[in-house]
Amino acid sequence: MTERDRLAAATRAAGLRLTAADLEALRPAWKRYLALVEELRAALAPEPSND
Amino acid sequence: MAPPPTLATAPLAQVAAALRRRTVSPLELLEAYQRRIGPAAELRAFITPPGERARREAQRAQQQLARRQAGALLGVPIAVKDLFATRGLRTTAGSRILRDWVPSKDAGLVTRLRVAGAVIFGKTNLHEFAYGVTTANPWWGVARNPRDVRRSPGGSSGGSAIAVVAGLCAAALGSDTGGSIRIPASLCGCVGLKPTYGLLPLDGVVPLGWSLDHAGPLARTVEDAGILLDALSGGRAWKQAQRVTTRGLRVGILHDSVVKPVQPGVSRLVQEAAAALGRNGLRIRDVRVPEMAWTVVTQLVTLRAEASAAHARWIRARPRAYGPDVRIRLQLGALIAGADYVLAQRMRAKIKDAVRGIFDEIDVLLLPTTPITAPIVGERTVHWRSGAEPVDSALVRLTAPFNLTGVPALSVPYGEVSGLPVGLQLVGRWNDEARVLAVGRLIEALASR
Numbered sequence: 001m002t003e004r005d006r007l008a009a010a011t012r013a014a015g016l017r018l019t020a021a022d023l024e025a026l027r028p029a030w031k032r033y034l035a036l037v038e039e040l041r042a043a044l045a046p047e048p049s050n051d
Numbered sequence: 052m053a054p055p056p057t058l059a060t061a062p063l064a065q066v067a068a069a070l071r072r073r074t075v076s077p078l079e080l081l082e083a084y085q086r087r088i089g090p091a092a093e094l095r096a097f098i099t100p101p102g103e104r105a106r107r108e109a110q111r112a113q114q115q116l117a118r119r120q121a122g123a124l125l126g127v128p129i130a131v132k133d134l135f136a137t138r139g140l141r142t143t144a145g146s147r148i149l150r151d152w153v154p155s156k157d158a159g160l161v162t163r164l165r166v167a168g169a170v171i172f173g174k175t176n177l178h179e180f181a182y183g184v185t186t187a188n189p190w191w192g193v194a195r196n197p198r199d200v201r202r203s204p205g206g207s208s209g210g211s212a213i214a215v216v217a218g219l220c221a222a223a224l225g226s227d228t229g230g231s232i233r234i235p236a237s238l239c240g241c242v243g244l245k246p247t248y249g250l251l252p253l254d255g256v257v258p259l260g261w262s263l264d265h266a267g268p269l270a271r272t273v274e275d276a277g278i279l280l281d282a283l284s285g286g287r288a289w290k291q292a293q294r295v296t297t298r299g300l301r302v303g304i305l306h307d308s309v310v311k312p313v314q315p316g317v318s319r320l321v322q323e324a325a326a327a328l329g330r331n332g333l334r335i336r337d338v339r340v341p342e343m344a345w346t347v348v349t350q351l352v353t354l355r356a357e358a359s360a361a362h363a364r365w366i367r368a369r370p371r372a373y374g375p376d377v378r379i380r381l382q383l384g385a386l387i388a389g390a391d392y393v394l395a396q397r398m399r400a401k402i403k404d405a406v407r408g409i410f411d412e413i414d415v416l417l418l419p420t421t422p423i424t425a426p427i428v429g430e431r432t433v434h435w436r437s438g439a440e441p442v443d444s445a446l447v448r449l450t451a452p453f454n455l456t457g458v459p460a461l462s463v464p465y466g467e468v469s470g471l472p473v474g475l476q477l478v479g480r481w482n483d484e485a486r487v488l489a490v491g492r493l494i495e496a497l498a499s500r
Contacts, residue, residue: 010386016385017367022382025375040394
């Protein structure tokens, strides 16, 4: 599945009605969002524990 | 008797005093502002300019003044961002979707303005649904900076800042979710105050981000912003501010990655202001809040998710009824997972703790309101030596941290860079508007020396 397919699937699951052009317009923002959230996840990752 | 021509650009405090002394009448004042609105049409300050209804309110204020009735704002024309519901007066939120909405009730803050005697003086332009910081509105016109019409006034309360700076009203009401009061105040050259989260009620305000939305005044002076704050809150922050001794207060200068890069001229003015405060007996110290580096992503996730929740129905049913930039933001927000929103709130709590911590060491934080002066309309990227930054991101970089944390933040004009105004931002502890306003008034006095 390409990144574009994943985005298309996500928009359908969210109930959004997007044309192919809409999807292209949304892609840069979506990519930036994913990159930023990945950094956030890494920063807040739980400390490893011995439990 | 015609009002002196300078009264249209005079501070609200002077205007209110002239009305009380009856050296000018509310109707004369209203006409003085109205005469200026037509020639300033290209600025696109208003969506609904003041009309017959404002005239009737001014006539009523005239009768009340004749009867010596009181009211802090009696007869004073205040422009209102078109995000605040006004009974019987179209309220569009800068959108096409609400272009014909005529509310049956005033927003709570509009009621408070009326109780204080203000004349509701038109509804000002804004970024569509307050969701953006340029006021390049696709439905109601691209707003222009009164200091240079090739440039953006900022937003989202762009029309309110324009109306204040161009002398089209005595002061204005705005809202601020990521900097929407302070950014246009900074870029146009007026004072803008975002009070503590929750201090001012938001009933009747079209929501954007429920945990980030604030309302507040835009005005010509710090005193005017203080007078309006007290009228809007029913509190005494401005009265208290006048009793604050600024000598000995601790002022922190932020030295973190979030305040870099900044235009060199803007940075120089911050240093100059800090030095001037030091000469006036305030204690200047450097502070660091490394957690603020996480502001951009935390604000992005929080606001995108909350705004899309507020627009859940329309963005799915009527996506073409939004302008392209707002549509993309809302569509992105609809994709945000609950788990990511929770992550953002965890980081937000860390940022809040860090900000709480610095206020153990300082009383007021001083930083630029925006890292750049007003960009050219349509400019999308700021080119720094370190790389490119979207204009929208640059404009909110230094304001959004205080929406996430909810602390009071004031933008005060301080000098110019290449003929364009620069705003300095003063941030205080939660509910400590008094000290913020007191230091703001000092900065204002230092700027005029």
